[in-house]
Amino acid sequence: MQNLFHPFVLPFVLGTIILFAICIWKFIRWFRHFDRLQRAILRKNIFSWKIIPALWEAFREGLLHIRISRQNLILGYMHRSIAFGWFLLIVVGFFEAHLTPLNSHPVWLAIFYRFFIHEHHLFASSEVFTFIMDLLLLYVLSGIFIAFCKKIYSKAVGMKKTTKHVLFDHFAKVSLWAIFPLRLLSESLAANVYQNGGFLTQSIGNFFSPWFAETFLTTSWTMYSIALGTFFVALPFSRYMHIFTEIILIYFRQMGVHEHLERTGYTMYELNACSRCGICIDNCPLNKDLNITNVQPVYFLRDLRYKRGTDAVADNCLLCGRCDAACPVNIDLLAIRQQERNKREQDHCDYSYLNNIQPFNAIGRVGFFGGCMSHLTPGITESMKAIFEEVEQKYWFLDEERTICCGRPLMQQGYLEQAAELRRKNSELIKKSKISVLITSCPICYQSFKNEYKLSIPIMHHTEYIMKLLETGKLKLRKDDLRTVYHDPCELGRGCGIYKEPRQILKKATHLVKAKHEKEESICCGINLGDTLIDIRQQTQIRDAAMNNLMYKNPDQICTACPMCKRAFNHATDFPVKDIAEIVRENMIKK
Amino acid sequence: MAVNFGYSISTTRVINFDNCDFNLLHQLEEIVPSYKRCLNCGACTATCSAQQFTKFNIRKIKSLFTSAQYDKLAKELDKCMLCGKCTLVCPRGINLRPAIMNMRKILSNK
Numbered sequence: 001m002q003n004l005f006h007p008f009v010l011p012f013v014l015g016t017i018i019l020f021a022i023c024i025w026k027f028i029r030w031f032r033h034f035d036r037l038q039r040a041i042l043r044k045n046i047f048s049w050k051i052i053p054a055l056w057e058a059f060r061e062g063l064l065h066i067r068i069s070r071q072n073l074i075l076g077y078m079h080r081s082i083a084f085g086w087f088l089l090i091v092v093g094f095f096e097a098h099l100t101p102l103n104s105h106p107v108w109l110a111i112f113y114r115f116f117i118h119e120h121h122l123f124a125s126s127e128v129f130t131f132i133m134d135l136l137l138l139y140v141l142s143g144i145f146i147a148f149c150k151k152i153y154s155k156a157v158g159m160k161k162t163t164k165h166v167l168f169d170h171f172a173k174v175s176l177w178a179i180f181p182l183r184l185l186s187e188s189l190a191a192n193v194y195q196n197g198g199f200l201t202q203s204i205g206n207f208f209s210p211w212f213a214e215t216f217l218t219t220s221w222t223m224y225s226i227a228l229g230t231f232f233v234a235l236p237f238s239r240y241m242h243i244f245t246e247i248i249l250i251y252f253r254q255m256g257v258h259e260h261l262e263r264t265g266y267t268m269y270e271l272n273a274c275s276r277c278g279i280c281i282d283n284c285p286l287n288k289d290l291n292i293t294n295v296q297p298v299y300f301l302r303d304l305r306y307k308r309g310t311d312a313v314a315d316n317c318l319l320c321g322r323c324d325a326a327c328p329v330n331i332d333l334l335a336i337r338q339q340e341r342n343k344r345e346q347d348h349c350d351y352s353y354l355n356n357i358q359p360f361n362a363i364g365r366v367g368f369f370g371g372c373m374s375h376l377t378p379g380i381t382e383s384m385k386a387i388f389e390e391v392e393q394k395y396w397f398l399d400e401e402r403t404i405c406c407g408r409p410l411m412q413q414g415y416l417e418q419a420a421e422l423r424r425k426n427s428e429l430i431k432k433s434k435i436s437v438l439i440t441s442c443p444i445c446y447q448s449f450k451n452e453y454k455l456s457i458p459i460m461h462h463t464e465y466i467m468k469l470l471e472t473g474k475l476k477l478r479k480d481d482l483r484t485v486y487h488d489p490c491e492l493g494r495g496c497g498i499y500k501e502p503r504q505i506l507k508k509a510t511h512l513v514k515a516k517h518e519k520e521e522s523i524c525c526g527i528n529l530g531d532t533l534i535d536i537r538q539q540t541q542i543r544d545a546a547m548n549n550l551m552y553k554n555p556d557q558i559c560t561a562c563p564m565c566k567r568a569f570n571h572a573t574d575f576p577v578k579d580i581a582e583i584v585r586e587n588m589i590k591k
Numbered sequence: 592m593a594v595n596f597g598y599s600i601s602t603t604r605v606i607n608f609d610n611c612d613f614n615l616l617h618q619l620e621e622i623v624p625s626y627k628r629c630l631n632c633g634a635c636t637a638t639c640s641a642q643q644f645t646k647f648n649i650r651k652i653k654s655l656f657t658s659a660q661y662d663k664l665a666k667e668l669d670k671c672m673l674c675g676k677c678t679l680v681c682p683r684g685i686n687l688r689p690a691i692m693n694m695r696k697i698l699s700n701k
């Protein structure tokens with residue numbers, strides 16, 4: 001009978017117990033902070049078929065890290081080899097241990113197998129297992145090697161800036177990095193002594209002198225066990241908490257749970273699911289163009305998690321959503337940023353001056369809402385009027401004379417009650433006017449009407465409306481010879497997912513050329529309402545970067561679908577910048 | 592229709608700067624440094640969304656704040672919809688929207 005215990009297993013066993021105890025305690029505590037709606041959603045879906053996509057996504061993202069690979073192949077390989085490789089080591093190790101004919105199989109047997117089991121051929125295909133285990137160890141080690149290179153020279157893995165970690169994360173990382181080389185050493189020493197290694201461990205083991213192997217065998221295994229134990233204890237307090245949290249988060253998300261206006265237990269899952277991979281850093285214009293390096297989600301979430309969040313960080317963000325689109329964990333970064341702003345003291349407002357506005361009876365007409373910003377770029381509103389007239393569509397220009405703001409600018413700064421007040425006023429006017437559809441030329445208003453107003457009529461951005469006119473043949477365009485690049489406004493593209501319509505329209509009216517980064521990766525024009533802390537000089541720096549991005553293929557003109565973006569670019573140069581409505585107006589074939 | 596630019600003729604008055612407390616102004620200028628650059632052109636008022644509905648003059652509020660005449664300003668500022676139009680038209684690139692938010696905050700802490 002073999003002895004399957006040695007005191008050196010204790011750090012590992014203890015570490016594992018502490019790890020699971022803390023994790024379960026944390027998970028339960030966060031779960032208890034779910035709000036009523038989130039619980040109701042969970043109760044409804046918990047045993048539904050949605051579990052299948054949840055498991056699939058957990059496998060793809062928790063282990064294979066497909067989304068990171070899409071961003072960056074090397075980085076994806078690094079994450080995958082460590083996560084998936086380690087997972088397989090555990091699973092294959094478990095089977096190896098349990099296939100071995102023994103009276104008992106203590107939990108640590110799979111981990112320290114080669115210390116305790118010395119003979120090959122104890123069961124069929126045991127050599128295959130030895131081979132696979134060595135292969136997997138090599139796989140994980142390759143990931144650790146890349147991580148090490150990334151630490152020394154991040155550009156080698158295609159990252160300009162990597163995350164600056166807190167001390168505790170370094171501690172956890174060092175223990176994680178130590179685990180696998182120590183395992184290699186321990187198994188190699190065991191291979192030297194017991195001749196039980198595979199292609200890797202046996203070859204390395206043969207290098208050592210038998211005296212050295214004998215002497216340091218137990219020490220090495222002890223250190224391996226300590227490294228494991230240390231990592232497990234550090235895990236729940238470090239960024240590595242993301243390993244388990246991400247899986248649970250994916251499950252909740254697939255069940256339909258999402259962020260609300262205030263922080264809930266679900267937010268705690270999101271905060272802890274951030275792996276601090278740092279992908280959001282390179283994607284943030286504040287970092288790239290202004291060298292502001294403490295506000296990106298990786299640091300923002302970390303500060304919140306360790307209860308060190310500040311307004312200076314929460315407010316310094318364009319809400320452009322570029323990080324959000326890139327985040328491989330799909331954390332709802334904008335919603336969390338918004339939650340922090342929503343905590344702002346709600347100073348009172350006084351919009352009583354809006355009480356006496358007379359509603360207009362516009363039955364049978366479509367409504368057009370320019371919004372505050374379209375009034376700064378009259379070319380847009382004029383073009384829309386011309387288009388309506390061309391297709392003989394009766395319309396009511398809601399804010400031709402004066403505009404009640406849609407409320408989104410207030411909302412973005414956390415003044416929820418004030419925003420609701422403005423929404424009430426606008427909704428009242430719209431409902432009483434009995435318009436059949438509401439068209440707006442401002443993506444900010446569009447997003448606001450679509451998501452915040454609970455109107456019963458369809459809401460359309462003017463690109464959607466124009467596309468519909470083209471599809472139904474009411475409007476026809478001729479094609480000009482200009483090379484046009486399209487700028488995706490943040491609120492329209494990443495905000496509302498409208499990428500297709502403007503491009504389809506432009507393909508009919510002109511020659512569409514590509515920008516360097518576009519669609520989900522488009523760059524904010526800089527002149528926006530989300531960030532109240534950067535000044536005009538910094539805003540123009542971001543704008544210039546966005547311009548450069550558009551100039552990639554030397555276009556003849558820039559087209560956008562947002563009055564703010566148009567204004568931003570118009571101020572930069574004499575280069576022609578047009579709204580899509582203006583291009584359509586220029587190119588429509590008059591009846 | 593008579594066009595309302597949001598201006599009207601102000602009554603003459605004397606402000607004795609020696610008796611003014613510029614503390615709040617200095618607080619604001621610290622948070623929004625661009626505030627100092629105002630040339631009182633009134634472009635902000637002319638474009639203002641709130642001004643189209645009511646007597647609300649953001650330029651005047653600014654100049655009253657600058658000369659430490661804080662009375663009634665807080666109530667006046669409540670009319671602003673924070674739409675940001677004023678910030679976009681300001682020829683001096685003043686971050687007006689944050690200035691308004693901070694004026695509110697400073698005045699309510701007074």
Ligand code: SF4
Pocket residue numbers: 273274275276277278279280281297298301326327328329330331333
């Ligand atoms: S927020 Fe997303 S992209 Fe940024 S570090 Fe965390 S996981 Fe990575």
Ligand code: SF4
Pocket residue numbers: 283284285286295296297316317318319320321322323324
């Ligand atoms: S929303 Fe934009 S500005 Fe804000 S952190 Fe993300 S990328 Fe940076």
Ligand code: SF4
Pocket residue numbers: 628629630631632633634635636650653680681682683684685687
């Ligand atoms: S537009 Fe700018 S410079 Fe002109 S009055 Fe207003 S804040 Fe001052």
Ligand code: SF4
Pocket residue numbers: 635638639640641642649670671672673674675676677678687688691
């Ligand atoms: S932000 Fe306020 S002051 Fe400025 S234009 Fe809008 S309503 Fe007027």
